[in-house]
Amino acid sequence: MPRSILVTTIAAAVVAGLSSGVSAAEPEQQSRQEAFAAAADEFGVPESVLLGVSYLESRWDFNAGTPSTSAGYGPMHLTDIEAAGGGTHHDDGTEDPRGDSARPTLLPKAHETDVSAPPPDTIDDAARLTGVDAATLRVDPAQNIRGGAALLASYQRDLGIASNSPAEWYGAVARYSGATDTGAASAFADEVFTTIRDGIERVTDDGQRVRLPATPVSPNTTQVTRLGLRVTQTGEAECPRGLGCEWIPAPYEEFGNNDYGNHDLGNRPEAQKINYIIIHDTEGYYEPTLDLVQDPTYVSWQYTLRSSDGHIAQHVKAKDVAWQAGNWYVNSKSIGLEHEGFAAKGTWYTEAMYRSSAKLVRYLAAKYRIPLDRQHILGHDNVPGTTPATVRGMHWDPGPYWDWSHYFDLLRSPFFSTGTARTGLVTVKPRFETNTVPFTGCDKIGSGNPCPVRGAGSVVLRTEPRDDAPQLKDIGLRPDGTPGTMDVADHSSRAETGQTFAIAERRGSWVAVWYLGQKGWFHANDGVWSIGFVITPKKGRDSIPVYGRAYPEAAAYPTGIPAQTVVPLQYSLPAGQEYAAGLITPSEYYWAVTYDTTNHTVVRGETKYVQIQFGHRIAFVNVDDVDVRPSFL
Incomplete structure (x- = not known):
């Protein structure tokens, strides 16, 4: 092909x-x-x-x-390590890793543990x-x-x-x-x-x-x-044979005043389908990261992967809900993998870790029937904010130096052309090794200093088909309305390998896609033509809202469970624009706010949503607001 x-x-x-x-x-x-x-x-x-x-x-x-x-x-x-130095802390930023407004916000906090402690x-x-x-x-x-x-x-x-x-x-x-x-x-x-x-x-x-x-x-x-090594304690680890996973459980503990941590017990996939696998990086080295996940008052995720050898430790069972992605809807329907690394340092991920991660994801995807595509295998940076107030604080790992193309090759689901220039969609796929995007701020976010010259999986979107045109605007990340920048943490106007977008226009060697309500241009040879489904606002609608979570309508909530407000994000999707459609999903909310699990309830509504590739992050639109059709019509 x-x-x-x-x-x-x-x-x-x-x-x-x-x-x-x-x-x-x-x-x-x-x-x-x-x-x-x-x-x-x-x-x-x-x-x-x-x-x-x-x-x-x-x-x-x-x-x-x-x-x-x-x-x-x-x-x-x-x-x-002396030459390389350490990195930022996993608990930097303002993201609430639980992402559930029904519970008190879990804010970042300082830890006594040094998460930048080095390997030998x-x-x-x-x-x-x-x-x-x-x-x-x-x-x-x-x-x-x-x-x-x-x-x-x-x-x-x-x-x-x-x-x-x-x-x-x-x-x-x-x-x-x-x-x-x-x-x-x-x-x-x-x-x-x-x-x-x-x-x-x-x-x-x-x-x-x-x-x-x-x-x-x-x-x-x-x-x-x-070699005199300790024998691996596999315990209850859920892994394919041959990966040598070990079981290092995250604590599920109660500490009074109806407070508990650091995850929620569940019954997946029987109670809720697992739709996503979320790829993170640790923003710290392996051993100190294990200390974080064993803090009963703080965050959790299902698996941690070590860089040097690809070793895997599991902390939370797949049936349970970890506090990892900053969005409760996504948390309740996903499994989180933390990879030893730093998104902002201009560093690279080892082949050993890529291979272990791919084997684990193939195993999980087969077990829970998760499609191996970029609508279901998400970076933390692709997870949307839950409400307008949380968009800016969401994390952006694993960053542009994660090689999605190679990763999906290892997943045996490579990105390749499925259509032509006339079939309506384009999948981003620059050649990682030669795609040396001039990012800045790898030494310190916002410094403006050039990052190391190395390959990346991102393409920068422009307002016009020329390399010196301004970038697009993301009012969620940059509320002042200024265009995106080349700072490594600023993905206001950036598409990532494997993401599929609806084509808005073609001009010479450039292609424009619909992105956050705007038309964004990049070089066509940094993508492959695709075919699929798109959504567009129903006839007569000037614009439609987009959401960061697929919650039920108020009438779906039983007595005793407060209805969760379905709050649109600060963006809108104008008439005449098209966006690549992913899964169509029923609305769900997992009510789990107490240590005692007897009243935990999955609330399901009549409302259905379509997941779309809206910008760098995914978003959801109400199926009643849109028409869904093949991309080539």
Whole structure:
């Protein structure tokens, strides 16, 4: 099928953007492939093992010398927290994670826990083993690969194993993950050896073609028992086999005055269908984030994923409702996944975490019959505010550096063209590696300082079909009516990979879509043509309201349960405009405001809503206000 492909590389942009002045690609005399071969030979590591480990950490990318979400640098993900620094706190901002106006607002608060506490470093050991200083290991891809090879070789020596067979390197690979438990270490090593068996080839973010030929191998998995790791406590974790998930429960506790935390018990999917999986980032490192979710007075989510090895911990059962997305309607119908990382730091997410997350989401989607598309797999940044007052305070993670295209490839549901330029819809799909959007504020939101030059999944929408035209306006995020900015946290005029919009106009190489009641332009080669359904206001309506939650009408509430006001957001949807339709959903409200679950009730109404892609976030419209039709008519 036709796919949107850009053929340029970002090597020149990366070189221009590196403050250190170090080139993004190796010297001409040694390619990335040759660097792997040379390092493998120098340190006696099977080349397939070195390539497999590097792919699972970084996909062989250099990432412009910037750190990953867990402070790892370069193709081998050598960690150096001192250079990378910490991030913002998970509890910054004004979002009420519960998002239920029937209960007291749960406001952000300071925690004694340091959520920026780092993982252990590996770069110092690599420097000692290679004789190359840490600064060079961070910015020189070839030396970084040498450092990773030296670490693997040292782990193999510690195991007392002398063998050139890749099958005998399972224990060293498992240790390289940095995991502290057997399940996580084994899951990482299993994925590396699956990659070795399957083989893979790709062009990296800095234009280097690297190939790992398919290599039959049956690794000696018993070696993991020799690493001295704790045995994984799987407990009640709900995960597919092979992921090594552990059960670290969030507390459900009562603390007087009818107050309790940090989630609500439920009976899903019997009582309520689970429609969504929400992708978050932690805004902190893994271990301190676990402390947050175990605070009985505060927030919760279902799963936390570690960056370095993709390890998963579950905290809240899928049947129960976590306080995670800032919108009670979405919370009550979703499962939340927190990924170790920082949305605003210009950092990158590891392949190990992408793969674990995709396996988990595929499992959950199959179990709860959740379609694998961007109408159901949402970023936290796609969740709407509940009322006009909450829109501005909603969180915006996982941010533009989350690679939705690659993630959906791993979900086995890739984005591709399903229509033509005449079928009415376009799905955003820039090439992540080459889409170097000039964001600012990665050092501090609002600073105006350029972010690291690296790939992103966003496209910026313009009021006219030219690159220097003003951005659109989002009166919810910027009530003063000023246009959107390039600040990394400002998605006033920004569409994200996988989101589908109704086409408003085409002009040359540009396409305009309907967005927050406006016409927004972007380059057509940053999308693929699609087909589906659209909504438009019913004839005779000048405009219709849009909502942030699909609540029932007042008459649906039984005695004893106060009716929740159906409050329109500050936007409107004018006549003559069309928006891509997602699911059509009945109205629901989960009444759960007490620790005692005996009076918890799911209220269902006669009203039905259509979920639409309204702006960067989704929204809901009353089905009685709109006409729904195929996009090509």
